[in-house]
Amino acid sequence: MATSEIVDTAFGTxxxxxxxxxxxxRTWTRADLAGPGGLVIAVICNHCPHVRRQMAGLAEDFAALAEEGIGGCCIMPNDWSVYPSDAPEHMDAFAAEHGLTVPYLVDETQAVARALGAVCTPDLFGYGPDLALRYRGRQAELRAAMRAVAAGQDVPDQVAGMGCSIKWRA
Known part of the structure; x- marks a missing residue:
């Protein structure tokens, strides 16, 4: 398991x-997922121990934030030919096992993960009501951070998350 730390954050992107x-x-768009208070995108996968350790809390965060008008989704970008447990046929069971209530999406071309600037799993992106990046950090601070973002406040002292490197296609 390679561990990566998030180093670049371009707030306002x-x-x-x-x-x-x-x-x-079923296809989902950014517009389908965003709520009036913003959008949280979690780049995750099934096999990563960092993701598995945080999934219960992440699922709870998504449910609580949805009640407050903040939309969300999870995106799986890994090359599942290298990590078969990340393949789409295993994603619904993983989501159910962890109580995930937001869509868990397949990024087969990895284009969305690259556009986000994702580097690891989990990698959390919090966008405000204007869909500009306002939070990128750890799951432990996600709920409080997104409540501040939805209220138009800055999130000081963001701590970079870390996790397993994304398994990019060759």
Whole structure:
């Protein structure tokens, strides 16, 4: 397991527009997912121990933030030919196992993960009501940070998250 730390954060960067399928083939757009208070995108995968350790809290955060008008989704960008447990046919079971209530999307071309600037799993991106990047940090601070973002406040002292490197296609 390679561990990566998030090092670059460009606050104010617009959330990339995207269309991605979930494991069942339903397509989702950024507009479908964003709420009036913003949008949280978690770049995750099934096999990463950092993700697995944080999933219960992340699922709770997504549910609580949804009640406050902040949308969310998870995106799986890994090359599943290298890590078969990350393949789409395993994503719904993983989501159910961890109580995930937001869409879990497949980024097969890895274009969305690259547009986000994702480097690891988990990698959390919090966008404000204007869909500009306002938070990039750890799951432990996500809920409080996104409540501040939705209220138009800055999030001071963001601590970079860390996790397993994304398994990029060759």
């Amino acid at each position: 617009p959330c990339p527009d995207f269309v991605l399928p979930d494991a069942a083939g």
